[in-house]
Amino acid sequence: MREVAFIKQNKEKWLEFEQAIFGKIQKNPDELASLYIHLVNDLAFAQTYYPRSKTVTYLNHIASLTYQQIYRTKREDTNRLKHFFITEVPLIVYSYRKYILYAFIFFIIFVATGTLSAANDADFVRLILGDEYVNMTLENIRKGNPVAVYKSGSNWGSAIGITLNNLKVGLMSFVLGFTGGIGTVWSLFQNSIMLGAFQYFFYEQKVFWASVRGIWIHGAMEIFAMVIEAGAGLILGASILFPKTYSRTESLKRGFKDGLKIVLATMPFTVAAGLLEGFVTRYSPDMPIVLNLVIILGTLSAISWYFLIYPFQVNKKIMGLHE
Template identity: 25%
Template sequence: MISTRWLEKRKTYWARLELLVDRSNKGGISALDHRELQELGLLYRQTASDLATVREDVTSNQLSFYLNQLLGRAHNLIYMGHKQKISGIVRFYTQTFPQVFRETFRQSLLAFLIFAVTGIATWAVTIHDPTFAHRLLGPQMMETIEKKEMWTQSIVTIKPLAASSIMTNNLSVSFATFAMGITAGIGTIWMMIINGMLIGVIGAATWQAGMALQLWSFVAPHGVLELPAIFIAGGAGLEIARGMLFPGLLPRRESLALAGGRAARLVLGIVPMLIIAGIIEGFVSPSGIATPLKFLLAAVLFAALTTYLARPGTPQPEAN
């Protein structure tokens, strides 16, 4: 037999659960803050336990029915909350990220141009002054190139570890490039220059050693995802700088907040690109797969990426 004291004590919790459920039904799950969402889960579990107790009392059928209905409503709400989170992630990558990329395309293009101009200039300097490559790459790597050996062969023996290390490194570089936008873009520009110089000097050194095909057949499969991701990260950093330096009619703080929101979405958007690129760089790029197949894979991936980023999406509201 359920005691009146127990019943009065538990009614407070049931009423609170019902209030949270009613609020969510009216305003959606977003009507609850983080603390209330945690409370909802706790009250749901407590009420489920209470229902088990009530069912043992054959005289409490009406109360059992009420609690069962309340738990059913709460269960649907919690389930839909998880479903909405998943659909939100899908919506972000299918609509929001491509849309924000197109809105900030000029910044990503500028990052690419800084990279490309630096790379071409470094290539030209290296071709005319071979000692430049020695100074920039160091004697150990130059010795490997002069022996016509690819330094990437070590990846083959430790593929899983290499893929993990590559992904971590690429993510770190991309996040650093993005974060340096707060230096009015100077740090971001410097990161693009460094990357351009590295590609330029390695490209020239391997070309002089007759290893250009080996290099680009290694770079192409993962590079068609990795390099655009780095350009987008650079664009994110430059977007922060734009919001800081050129607020227009907005207060500088508000302009920076809006630009920072767009930049953050850009960086979140490139995470899958870098993960896929890391896996390819660890397993496919250094493998013995025929060179034409590697370039074919690169072409397919680049076409897919271009189609994905150019795909029209539903315009997204600005971040608060």
């Protein structure tokens, strides 16, 4: 069957799914489950015969939303918070995975730009980080503790202040998606350029490894969450620029709601990063190297698994329901 004929044959059924998902028509759980079975069958057919088609992307997204709708009503799913983190957010991340990929591509390019700029311009680091910070860090390096700045302030004071600031930055990156994503990209550019210049500065001073041992204890989750939040901002921007089959207003509502859920899912990691920065990073120079690596690799693995691997596992589980 040609794809055009396939779409024409099933278009009304798919529209019925959309109306049920967005509450425009009422369906009880059994009816919705029945519709869902038909939908995943259509998705399997499309994946087989039109694997690179936009039809597959569309059906996969609708299937994910329908799955959420069904399982939200199940009796055993009374814990809304558990459902949010275990099922809802991973499905949303999977549906918008290309925007998460775009955010990582931008991040890598911008960090490389900051690194190369610092390597080729002796004044670039001071321009980006400021003379006061550079001079203070040079003094700390001279004293043998490159990351001594993290010892300033009390444990709780530092943790709370840093966490609130990072939460604000993440939300701002998302909200800037209202600019069509331009503001989000600019925010990511600024932070990534700073990171590239920052790390090159320590490399140039021959204390790169010491900086990694300290900074990335909290930075693994903090930076990763920043990129995911930028991805959420790109989702919001795309919902305005590319409404697809929806009205622009409906597309914006969907983009805002889904993007915000992704940002909310980064917050536990951001809070954990703030606690690590306030309570653990300051002791990094005195830690055994093995403990440094366990914390850094452990935190990076946790957030990477949740946002990059687990969504595919959840989606695969859903797709297996119709087999």
